[in-house]
Every structure is written in C-alpha cells, then in structure tokens.
Amino acid sequence: MKMRYVLAVLVENKPGVLVRVAGLLSRRKFNIESVAAGKTGDPGITRITIEVEADEKTLEQVIKQLNKLVNVLKISNLTSEPAVIRDLLLIKVRADASNRNEISQIVETFRAKTIDFSPQSMIIEVTGNEEKMEALMLLLSGYGILEIARTGKVALLRGSKTLINNGEARENGKNVL
Amino acid sequence: MKINGAQMVIEALKKEQVDTVFGYPGGAVLNLYDQLYDADIRHIMSRHEQGAVHAADGYARATGRPGVVFATSGPGATNLVTGIATAHMDSVPLVIFTGQVAIPHIGTDGFQEADITGITLPVTKHNYLVTDLADLPGTIREAFYLATTGRFGPVLIDLPKDIQAATGEFRYPKTVSLPGYNPVYQGHPGQIARAAKAIAQSKKPVIYAGGGVVWSGAEQELLMLAEKTGIPVATTLMGLTGFPGTHPLSLGMLGMHGTYWANMAICEADLILAVGARFDDRVTGKLSNFAALAKIIHIDIDPAEIGKLVDVSIPIVGDVRRVLAELIKKTEPCHTSHWLDRINEWRAEAPLCYHQEEDGEICPQFVIEQIYRETGGSALISTEVGQHQMWTAQYYRFTRPRSLASSGGLGTMGYGFPASIGMQVGRPGELVFCIAGDGSFQMNIQEMATLSTYNLPVKVAVINNQYLGMVRQWQEMFFRRRYSSVDLKQVPDFVKVAEAYGVLGLRAEKPSEVIPAIRRAIAEPGPVVIDFRVKAEENVFPMVPPNSPISEMVRGNG
Ligand SMILES: Cc1ncc(C[n+]2csc(CCOP(=O)(O)OP(=O)(O)O)c2C)c(N)n1
Numbered sequence: 001m002k003m004r005y006v007l008a009v010l011v012e013n014k015p016g017v018l019v020r021v022a023g024l025l026s027r028r029k030f031n032i033e034s035v036a037a038g039k040t041g042d043p044g045i046t047r048i049t050i051e052v053e054a055d056e057k058t059l060e061q062v063i064k065q066l067n068k069l070v071n072v073l074k075i076s077n078l079t080s081e082p083a084v085i086r087d088l089l090l091i092k093v094r095a096d097a098s099n100r101n102e103i104s105q106i107v108e109t110f111r112a113k114t115i116d117f118s119p120q121s122m123i124i125e126v127t128g129n130e131e132k133m134e135a136l137m138l139l140l141s142g143y144g145i146l147e148i149a150r151t152g153k154v155a156l157l158r159g160s161k162t163l164i165n166n167g168e169a170r171e172n173g174k175n176v177l
Numbered sequence: 178m179k180i181n182g183a184q185m186v187i188e189a190l191k192k193e194q195v196d197t198v199f200g201y202p203g204g205a206v207l208n209l210y211d212q213l214y215d216a217d218i219r220h221i222m223s224r225h226e227q228g229a230v231h232a233a234d235g236y237a238r239a240t241g242r243p244g245v246v247f248a249t250s251g252p253g254a255t256n257l258v259t260g261i262a263t264a265h266m267d268s269v270p271l272v273i274f275t276g277q278v279a280i281p282h283i284g285t286d287g288f289q290e291a292d293i294t295g296i297t298l299p300v301t302k303h304n305y306l307v308t309d310l311a312d313l314p315g316t317i318r319e320a321f322y323l324a325t326t327g328r329f330g331p332v333l334i335d336l337p338k339d340i341q342a343a344t345g346e347f348r349y350p351k352t353v354s355l356p357g358y359n360p361v362y363q364g365h366p367g368q369i370a371r372a373a374k375a376i377a378q379s380k381k382p383v384i385y386a387g388g389g390v391v392w393s394g395a396e397q398e399l400l401m402l403a404e405k406t407g408i409p410v411a412t413t414l415m416g417l418t419g420f421p422g423t424h425p426l427s428l429g430m431l432g433m434h435g436t437y438w439a440n441m442a443i444c445e446a447d448l449i450l451a452v453g454a455r456f457d458d459r460v461t462g463k464l465s466n467f468a469a470l471a472k473i474i475h476i477d478i479d480p481a482e483i484g485k486l487v488d489v490s491i492p493i494v495g496d497v498r499r500v501l502a503e504l505i506k507k508t509e510p511c512h513t514s515h516w517l518d519r520i521n522e523w524r525a526e527a528p529l530c531y532h533q534e535e536d537g538e539i540c541p542q543f544v545i546e547q548i549y550r551e552t553g554g555s556a557l558i559s560t561e562v563g564q565h566q567m568w569t570a571q572y573y574r575f576t577r578p579r580s581l582a583s584s585g586g587l588g589t590m591g592y593g594f595p596a597s598i599g600m601q602v603g604r605p606g607e608l609v610f611c612i613a614g615d616g617s618f619q620m621n622i623q624e625m626a627t628l629s630t631y632n633l634p635v636k637v638a639v640i641n642n643q644y645l646g647m648v649r650q651w652q653e654m655f656f657r658r659r660y661s662s663v664d665l666k667q668v669p670d671f672v673k674v675a676e677a678y679g680v681l682g683l684r685a686e687k688p689s690e691v692i693p694a695i696r697r698a699i700a701e702p703g704p705v706v707i708d709f710r711v712k713a714e715e716n717v718f719p720m721v722p723p724n725s726p727i728s729e730m731v732r733g734n735g
C-alpha cells in the first residue's frame with residue numbers, strides 16, 4: 001500500500017551533495033513530494049528532509065539506495081516515530097478594504113500570521129500539518145489566491161532523542177535487514 | 178619538499194602500487210603527461226579515450242586490481258562515459274583522472290570545459306572535483322579505497338589544470354575517513370545458520386552465482402560449498418569464471434540464452450542460493466515466474482541489491498568469500514542425487530547443439546568450440562556484444578579465475594577488443610583471445626594501432642556473419658524477418674585492416690580451415706586477426722523470448 005513517508009537524512013556538507021541526493025531519487029523514479037535542506041548545528045553536516053510517496057518495498061529501496069551515497073551519514077524514517085513535522089506556507093491572497101477584516105479573522109482562527117498588506121492583497125504565513133494547510137487554502141481560495149510558496153516538510157523527533165544519539169539509521173555492522 | 182599537483186598524482190599512484198595507466202593526452206592534462214614522461218609507470222596510449230577506459234576495465238577484470246585512466250577535459254572526458262558506465266554496471270574497480278579547465282574558468286563554458294562530475298554522477302560509485310591542492314592526496318587515497326572496497330566500482334577525479342600546476346607539501350594519508358561509508362564484510366552468524374538449515378532441509382537446491390563471486394575471489398569457496406553439499410551451480414554471464422564449466426555440478430549459464438537444464442532447474446528448485454548476483458532481467462525472464470517454488474537465500478555485499486527485485490527469505494549482507502567460508506563450516510552433504518538425475522534428464526533432452534557440415538559454411542559455434550579445444554580452456558577471453566558473446570558463454574568452458582571480460586550489464590559493443598588489450602597488459606605471459614563480432618569490432622577498431630604499437634599478442638577472432646547478428650535474430654523472430662539496418666555488407670576486409678596496422682591477418686572460409694587458422698594464430702608470437710567467415714543467419718538457441726518465464730525456451734537448431 002502506498003503511503004507518504006518523511007525521511008530525515010543527514011549528509012556531509014560537500015559540494016554537489018544535494019544534486020547527488022536529488023539525482024538519485026529522480027533516476028530511480030522515486031515519487032518525491034518535497035525536499036527541504038538546511039544547515040545543522042554542525043557546519044559539516046546538512047539535514048535534508050524528504051517526503052516520499054511509496055509502498056513499503058519502494059521505501060526500503062529509497063533508504064538503501066540513499067545509504068549507498070558516500071556522503072550520506074544517516075537516514076531516519078520519522079513516519080514510524082513520534083515526530084513534529086512542519087511545513088511553512090506563504091499565501092498571497094486578493095484582499096481589499098471590504099474583506100480584509102474577514103480574512104484577518106480566518107488568519108487568527110488558524111493561528112496564522114498576516115505579514116504583508118497592500119491595497120489589493122495580503123500575505124499570510126502559516127506553519128502546521130497538511131490538513132491545517134489544506135483547510136486554510138480552501139477557505140482563502142474563495143477570495144482568490146494569487147501565489148503560494150512553501151518550504152516542504154521539516155521534522156524533528158519528539159522528546160530528547162536525536163538522529164545522532166539513537167535514531168534508527170544505519171549503523172556499522174548492522175546487516176540483518 | 179614541495180611538488181606540484183601532477184607530481185602528487187604520480188607519487189600517489191606509486192603508493193597505490195599502480196604500474197600501468199591507460200590514457201590519452203590533451204591540453205588539460207599536459208602537466209600530468211609531463212610527469213609521466215620519466216615516471217616509473219607504464220602508460221598505454223590508446224587511440225580513443227573509450228579504448229583506454231575499456232582497456233583499464235579489462236585489466237581490472239583480469240588482475241583484480243584497479244584500472245587507472247587518464248584523459249583530458251571536455252571531449253576527452255566525455256569520450257570516457259560509455260566505458261565508465263560499462264564498468265559501473267559490472268562493478269569494475271577503476272580510478273579515472275580527467276583534466277579540467279582551470280578553477281577560475283569553471284562554469285564559464287571555457288574551451289574544452291565539460292561538467293564531467295555532473296555527467297558521470299549516475300555512472301560512478303563516487304566522484305570528485307578537486308578545488309584545493311591540499312585535498313588532492315586524500316582524495317586519491319579515498320578514490321582507490323572506494324573503488325576497491327565494498328561493492329567495487331569506478332571513481333572519477335576531475336583535476337583542474339591549475340591544481341595540477343600548483344605546488345605544495347605531499348603527505349599521503351595512511352587512512353581514510355568516510356563516516357558515511359561502512360561496507361559490511363562479515364555475514365551475520367544467525368543468518369548464516371538459518372541458511373545452512375534451509376540448505377539441509379531442501380530437496381532441490383540450486384546455486385545461482387554471479388559476478389560477486391569473481392570480484393570477491395570466492396571461486397575456491399564456491400567450489401568447496403558445491404562439492405561438500407552436492408548442490409549444482411548455474412552462473413550468470415558475469416559469474417562464468419566463478420565455477421569451473423567442466424565440473425559435473427556445473428549447469429552452465431542460466432537466463433535468456435542459458436542452458437535448458439539450468440533454467441528448468443531454477444523453475445523446479447525449492448531453494449535458490451543467490452551468490453553475488455542481482456536478478457537481472459536477462460537472467461530472470463518474467464520475474465514473477467522466476468524460481469516461483471523456491472525459498473531464496475541471497476548473499477551480497479550490497480544491501481540495496483537484496484530485496485530490490487525479488488523477495489528474499491534469508492538475506493545475508495557480506496563479502497561473498499567470507500560468507501561462503503562460514504557457510505561451508507555449517508553445511509552437511511545434501512541428498513541431491515535424485516535431483517541431479519532429474520537435471521541430467523533435462524540435459525539429455527535438450528543439449529546445446531548445432532550442425533557443422535563438413536563442406537558447408539562454418540558454424541560460428543564451431544569456431545568457438547575449436548578455440549576452446551585448441552587452448553584447452555586456458556586462454557583469457559574477452560568478448561564483444563551480440564550472438565558471438567552468447568555462443569562464447571555457451572561453448573567455451575571457463576575453468577580459470579578471471580579469464581573472462583565481457584560487458585554484461587550495459588552490453589557495450591566496442592568493449593571487448595580494447596578490454597582484451599588491457600587483459601594482455603595485465604597478464605602478459607598469457608594467451609588472450611578476443612572473440613569479436615564484425616559489427617562490434619568496428620566500434621573501437623582504431624585500437625588496432627595500440628595492439629600493434631605495443632606488440633601485444635592478442636588473437637582477435639572475428640566471428641564474421643556480415644550482420645549485426647543479434648539484432649537480425651530479433652528481427653527474424655519478432656519482426657517478421659524485416660531486416661532493418663543490420664546488414665554489414667562484408668565491409669571492411671578484416672585481413673587488410675590487420676595488415677594496414679602491421680598485424681598478421683588470417684582468414685578461414687571453410688570448416689577445414691578453422692583449426693589450422695587457430696593453431697597458426699596461437700603459434701604466432703605477435704598479434705593476429707582471424708576473419709572467420711561464418712554462416713550469416715545462424716541463431717542463438719535456446720532462447721527465452723523477452724518477458725517470458727525462463728522455462729519457456731525456444732530450442733531451435735533441431
Ligand atoms: C554500443 C552499442 N550499440 C548498439 C547495441 C545493440 N546491439 C546489440 S548486439 C548488436 C549486434 C552486434 O553485432 P556483431 O558485433 O556483429 O555481433 P553478432 O551479433 O553478429 O555476433 C547490436 C547492434 C549495443 N549492444 N551496443
């Protein structure tokens with residue numbers, strides 16, 4: 001059965017490492033929903049969060065193939081663990097004096113933020129899970145959505161556990177699949 | 178003492194005990210070639226960069242040591258791509274150095290600039306663009322380490338001109354630090370015990386052995402396991418030298434042009450022990466029918482190969498040689514005599530066959546069988562790609578480790594001839610035969626100059642059927658004999674080609690001329706090209722039509 005999985009991938013911060021990861025995912029025809037990459041506390045390490053739609057067997061292949069990349073340090077499937085998963089969304093919506101207040105109410109209800117105004121539009125920033133975003137977009141579409149930008153998902157394990165200390169990623173000597 | 182980047186490359190090669198480099202010079206590697214001029218390293222200059230990389234590949238397959246290649250930037254580098262991809266598909270260890278435009282010119286479409294690290298990303302195990310001289314020694318150390326550990330493969334280092342010219346201290350690191358690269362060599366003891374138990378419980382076991390046996394040097398262990406347990410062994414094209422083809426337990430090759438008995442054995446088996454093999458579609462035919470009754474044990478150094486195409490009951494990640502050595506200790510002789518009888522019935526039912534009439538045209542299979550007989554199976558063989566390749570797999574019984582170089586995964590025409598040059602360079606005392614198709618030979622025929630220049634005594638046996646035979650066969654069988662662009666029209670005259678390069682050219686046109694030509698070639702101290710004019714429309718049988726179960730073989734040839 002196909003499902004969406006969120007993978008956190010720690011890679012060495014080497015030139016071209018993003019291309020290696022993205023190239024691998026595309027040439028093996030894996031279905032990628034989003035990719036988000038950024039620095040970590042360690043300047044030598046970049047964290048890439050990948051959302052992939054796959055069945056279990058394909059997911060296993062995605063993880064194994066990524067693991068073959070020399071620059072990939074660790075991969076963790078956060079879908080099966082308690083994790084905070086967030087996506088940042090910026091929406092530019094058509095708005096004028098007549099409906100600005102109405103829209104602001106929606107923004108408040110969704111604990112989103114208005115971050116820019118113009119006579120004909122406003123920009124709203126929201127983070128959260130998929131359902132919340134979908135619901136907000138649906139409501140705002142009534143006013144006319146002009147443009148959308150999103151970061152793609154990023155995620156952390158809940159609690160004090162981290163990817164480095166006891167993530168479930170590959171370890172030296174682990175050879176039972 | 179300070180030395181320049183090009184000198185560092187040479188020093189590093191010495192540390193890696195490299196004695197031979199295959200390559201072709203150009204503007205972006207002038208520094209490298211200047212250093213080669215009086216270095217203690219032999220350089221084999223090809224006539225095309227593709228020839229150099231295939232030769233390095235043949236060298237690696239014949240010796241087990243990494244092949245090393247030099248080429249210039251831009252067109253020199255892009256000419257390597259087919260050879261790199263060929264090596265990548267067959268897990269051949271190569272370290273390739275390409276020149277690159279100077280760092281300030283990178284990204285500006287400079288003269289002879291090509292993004293070779295970008296281009297080769299999907300066909301290398303790893304690659305590097307060196308942008309700081311201080312990184313160079315460590316990068317070379319890593320490249321050799323990566324190429325020759327875990328699952329082997331080609332690694333490319335792109336060297337900008339200014340890096341080659343810049344000077345600095347050379348310190349060659351003893352160790353590498355690759356935190357993301359940890360190949361597993363030792364098999365999990367619990368899994369090995371489970372495998373031994375499954376073997377003990379099986380009634381119809383088959384070993385399916387691939388190129389992993391060859392690369393890990395597990396020929397001896399495989400033989401011991403088969404003999405101890407009595408389990409028959411079918412091999413892939415890549416695994417042919419992994420198990421003696423003359424052994425009573427050998428089933429020969431399996432798959433599309435495998436033997437009927439190997440394929441039937443797979444179909445009826447209750448246990449498959451896949452060893453260093455990757456369930457390629459040329460082997461499995463229709464995947465859902467492949468070994469449908471069998472439990473599968475899969476041993477491989479690359480965890481990503483396990484479960485990639487078929488579900489495996491007992492996965493064992495590890496080096497094939499070490500895992501087999503452990504497995505041998507845990508296994509007992511199996512009662513396979515009934516099973517072997519059953520297989521022998523299949524063997525009798527549909528043996529490999531062709532009909533060589535005494536004064537008819539030469540059968541291509543006959544030529545290959547005679548090369549086998551005349552060499553006693555002791556030659557090193559390279560093949561090109563096509564019908565002659567499959568006939569070689571069927572009729573030449575390989576008994577010696579590392580005695581075959583053939584492009585399996587990529588199926589690269591133009592591979593075999595330059596590869597034979599590399600084999601001969603790597604194992605100079607040995608008799609090397611290149612079994613070539615008339616089409617494939619022409620894809621890198623310029624390497625005749627290399628053969629001639631270095632006076633390498635390779636014997637090139639051109640199986641000249643005047644066709645792109647394998648394509649013609651498919652057109653005959655699946656496209657109603659509509660022969661579209663497969664006629665090679667008996668051009669060129671290969672004897673004259675040989676002579677033009679200063680090489681002895683022989684021709685055999687009648688069956689009675691085959692053996693004398695082979696003997697004459699073997700007796701000749703230098704290189705020889707033999708033009709075997711063979712039957713044009715002979716087909717390779719048996720054959721599994723594409724996407725059919727491997728039990729459904731077209732037998733042909735009566
Ligand atoms: C570089 C390349 N181009 C095309 C093919 C497709 N192809 C596979 S076999 C073959 C015919 C080979 O002809 P020849 O070398 O004469 O061998 P034969 O089959 O006649 O023995 C062709 C064109 C290929 N494998 N490689």
Ligand SMILES: [Mg+2]
Nearest residue numbers: 614615644646
């Ligand atoms: Mg031909």
